[in-house]
Amino acid sequence: QVQLQQWGAGLLKPSETLSLTCAVSGGSLSGYFWSWIRQPPGEGLEWVGEISHSGSAYYNPSLKSRVTISVDTSKNQFSLRLSSVTAADTAVYFCVRVSLVDITATGLGYFSMVVWGKGTSVTVSS
Amino acid sequence: SSELTQDPAVSVALGQTVRITCQGESLRSYCANWYQQAPGQAPTLVIYGENNRPSGIPDRFSGSTSGNMASLTITGAQAEDEGVYYCNSRDSDYNQLFGGGTKLTVL
Secondary structure, three states: OOEEEEEEOOEEOOOOOEEEEEEEEOOOOOOEEEEEEEEOOOOOOEEEEEEEOOOOEEEOOOOOOOEEEEEEOOOOEEEEEEOOOOHHHOEEEEEEEEEOOEEOOOOOEEOOOOOEOOOEEEEEOO | OOOOEEOOEEEEOOOOEEEEEEEOHHHHOEOOEEEEEOOOOOOEEEEEOOOEOOOOOOOOEEEEEEOOEEEEEEEOOOHHHOEEEEEEEEOOOOOEEEOOOEEEEEO
């Protein structure tokens, strides 16, 4: 059973860089995308970005200039860096396993996100 | 368009049927995933694809898509079904999208 264990600094000052890591146990990085999704206090879910095991990355356009997601296959881990943080980046950050996109019989794309980390609360405050 | 729209809140009597909807142009190209989130917990996937349930999800949960609208139906709602439900898909640039969430109350 695949599990995700995540960690990183929980309190940052404005302009610092957020850094989180997610370790994958019980499975390989291959064959999936690996995503970061965040949730500000009392708000909904926001996709930050995702990366394949080979390093192909996609980022939320609204965060793209500040986000880097990387993968370390030797450690079976992937990481998130978000630079120049502000209070608006205060959120619970989840690491998530994303299935590859497949096509239904009616021609629609589909994917799934079954495995989630427990979340890391990050607060940005001076 | 790169938005998914959900009603903020819905209520259902215990044992009755409720439908939660999600609307967006991306749903013409991608199926909606549906997640249930309890307070303080990570989301749990309940429906993906055209109408697929992950292992362990009760069969009272079902999904459907028509045009630019996707629906999650709970047939015979239980108290443990309370929570916030999010729909999720991708846009044409492969970016993931989330709806704003629908808070379900079971009366």
